Amino acid sequence: MFMGEYDHTIDGKGRLIVPAKFRDQLGDEFVVTKGLDGCLFIYDNTEWAKLEEKIINLPLSNQNARKFSRLLLAGATLCEVDKQGRILLPAVLRKHANLEKDVALVGVGSRIEIWNKTAWDEMNEYDVDEMAVNMEGLGI
Secondary structure, eight states: OEEEEEEEEBOTTSEEEOOHHHHHHHOSEEEEEEOSTTOEEEEOHHHHHHHHHHHHTSOTTOHHHHHHHIIIIITOEEEEOOTTSEEEOOHHHHHHTTOSSEEEEEEEESOEEEEEHHHHHHHTOSOHHHHHHHHGGGTO
């Protein structure tokens, strides 16, 4: 399970250091893809295989399923960690999440999210009490 929040920067070549705690769980190779809400998703190979199986089994006749499949599968890339603990994020993925320099890597259970730091800070401006009331219906 991934958890925690780490602030890092992307260098001019599009390389990003993955925090050691995350690297230990991810291994040397993993999948980065376009995510929801304007971020990127990182999956270890085991979780990616589970998700890929679910996506492949979505009904082709459903327009939303086709769009979702395209988002995650066409946007996916296999990343390898270099000796400095960095990965190279392709330009298309950086553009999707508006990643230019300052980013936040956030562990959220089965995946890691990469956010533009400003967008992440804005995402976290919410009323905690209101959210707690809304979560009651989900059994939390």
